Amino acid sequence: MKGISETSRRRFLRTLLASAAFPSVNQLLASAGEVRGPLSPWARLQFPCRGGDNNNWNVWPNGDLKLIDELRATSPTNVDRRWNVANISRLETMTPFPFLFMHSEAAPELSGTECANLREYLLRGGFLFAEDCVNGKFHSDGSKDAFFRRMAEVEFSRILPEAKLERLPDDHPVFHCFHHFQNGLPHMQGIPHGLHGLILNGRVVALLSPSDIHCGWTNGDEWFGHEKRVQAMQMGANIYVYAMTAPTGG
């Protein structure tokens, strides 16, 4: 009984705090000219990896939330602080989100339906950021770019055969739309192939990164040093802002 009362009281107080504090924060931000506009969603793509691994897509989810916090704090993007999941085998779970983050330690291995779903999503105007999680190659083939190479060499050509995957030059808008990266993609670990864009009708519909900036979001200070962590966060912000402001490629 006591436990229930305490829980209810805590929930009640939390409710009051939420209802009282939320508008105040919003008003404060609004008055500062920041984080205004509609909430923008973030979603992780759920997909299968080589060897029937269906549980590798969700590595280090806290890295996503840390980037969202950074985006809300340092950029004008009003990203919803929720870790949504879109399942590649069900198109209707993907289309509520204009931006999908695809990340795993193992190399993806998509079925025909899954490729078709991702193709349809991109053609409708959705944006994909696919990145190699280099850290966990112990249970993969041991290479440090298995995800990158699989996507670049196999999956993208199955998803959008008419599109072209190209390494983006250092003066590409994705490196300059919010923060400026004179030397292109900051590199955390893995093989520095550079940031590649999947280009359809002259427009970038997906980005493929080999450099594991997501690990920079997750625990960059400890793993790569503070400067690298800042670069990873800033590049994450650039990718999200670029996706918001570049035209659809369908």
Place this chain on the structure above:
Amino acid sequence: MSHIEWQFGGWLRDWSALGATTLLVALAVAGLIYVVWFYRHAAGALTPRARRWLVGLRAAVVLLLLLCLANPERVEKTAPPKKPSHTLTVLVDRSASMSAPDHRGGTRLAAAVRRWKQVEPSAKQNFSSVNYRRFANDVQSASSLDDAVNAGATGSETHLFAALRQALAENPAAVVCLTDGLDTSKDDAQKFAAEATAQGVPIYFVPGENHLLPGSSLELHEVQAPARVLRQTEFTATAVIETAVAKDQQLPAELWVNGKKTASTQLAVRAGHNTLSWPVTVGSGEPGSLTLEFRVGDQLASAVADVVESKTMEVLYYQGALQWGYRFLRGALESDSSFRLTAILNPALQVQLTAANGPSLTDLPEDAAELRRFQIVVLAHVFADQLTPKQQQALVDYVRGGGGVLFISPDSQATEGFSGTALEQMLPVVFATRNDPANAAVQQMQFQLSVNAAQSGDETLASGSQAITLRPFALPAGAQYSSASRLFATNSETVPQFAASAKVRSVKSGAETLAVSGVGTPEVLLARQRFGNGFAAALTTDLLWRWKLSLPSDSHAVEKFWQQLLLSLAPTSGEGLRVVKITPSAAVNAPVLFSANAEAAPVFEAISPGGARQRMTVSDASTAEHPAWVAGFAPTATGRWEVHATDAAGRQARVVFLVGEKSVSAELLNLPADVAGMKQLAESTGGALVQDAADFQAPVEAVAKLVSKTPEPLWNSGVLLVAMLGLYSTELIARRRWKLL
């Protein structure tokens, strides 16, 4: 000039002369009877001589008392010296309509002169001078009424308002005009009435009427339409009609587009001359050419508008906050090369947009001139504090000058910030504020969601988020057909769907609601209104990116929606080939002139009732500002003629008109005198319609009131009082002597 009058003074001053005299005489008689009766008692004690003395003295006292009561005054009345401005100007209408005799031989001029002659003597007496003018096509001085009525020839037109304007410029005390009130110069009667009222000089009309059988005239003067219009847009085609009728009536008019009747109406025509405009909104449809043919009575005029697909539409897009809609809207517009997009993100966000296909701008201009190169400005997710007053004023000026603004915001907290701004005054809706019931309901719902989320321990709902359901747009009940409204008329996947919307308190009067929410209580989603020469529209939803993601990739419904929405909202530009028949009434063997507005000389061709074609000679009549070409020919037969004009670009315009035996000018249509119009105009200036002498009393009396009075008592009442007391004392002394006291 002065003269002397007498009047009673004191308390009798306000009595009439007869009343006061009667009272005084009655008092005198009564006093004398009393005096005689009084001294009759002393008859035995007085000699007859003494009695006569006493009666005489007492009667003198009574009369002096009455003289004190009467207190007669000598009044000198002096008229002020006549000033040159205290003149009366008499205008005599010498146009042909005034001299046309009826079956009894009576003319309107004679009738008006007869009326004026009853009034003229008092006018001459009370005004320092009377100036006569005769007018028709212009105004001429006359030495007298006879000179004004008889000298010179009659004129072919009546420039009534011009003549009155000229007379008022001399600043007379009053103006009298002998006329039938029919101005044939196309001068604006209401504009003149406002000028005359402001000047404060009364105008008196002496109407000239007779019993002529009235005629009528009708001219479909011209068709105004844009030269080129974009596909799937709306534009306005206007017919300008001139007509003269004897009595109020309805005039049927129709618009035929490519051989199909698309609009008809009954135009209200009042007795007399009328210049009417009939604007009709026309949907352009698909590329091709549209022949717009107006038919009014037996008249017909047409113009051709080209419907084009690839005319470049310049769009300026300004965004106040980062959001996903821009990505999809930009993709939709850039999928059609006829749209050129210039995008600006609020500079405070410090985000550099990837270059769109239009010219680059760093911020919203503060000068309307810089906005004029765009057909439409889209303001998306803008907050009031992001736009400076100068930027808002520039937008207002841009729309007044013919531009278009589409305001898009689904955020009530953002829209309420515009309350009282210049931008809000331009928009077609009034947004709900925080205290409005509509918004209060939303806030209550969000609070309840927060409570539910906290109780369930679901952190993801703690901010009040909810599952997003797309809702369809719908046509408002009773919506009229238009290109814009057609976007919401079907039930297929082409009906747009939205996720969020801002609350609208009301749609402004005169604004048009184009779309409402299709589920639940209809909420206004899209409204538009004209503002100056342009328009302003408000879309209260998000930028529909969720709808785009929900549709199959082979669907282009979203792209079509945005393109057609902007096209339907964008104003048209340019002017089509316009042919105007200059000669109002065409007659056999009399030249008929036409003008056209083409840049290069167009080809004019006349087609006779029998089908014979005749090419017309064209001459340049351009001014520095406007190109113009004039062509003419003399019809050789009566009946229905056509004139075709074709410009260098192949655009055509056509005029169909009737040719009669004789030219019938508006002057000779025998329209009845516009008595009602004259009365209204006269009364608005403080004058009147003069139909007999009594109607002109007001100015005469007004002059009389200017006479000043100098009252002077005939004698000093104190002297009379002393005389009266002296006489009374004498009487008392005499009575004492004769032992009556």
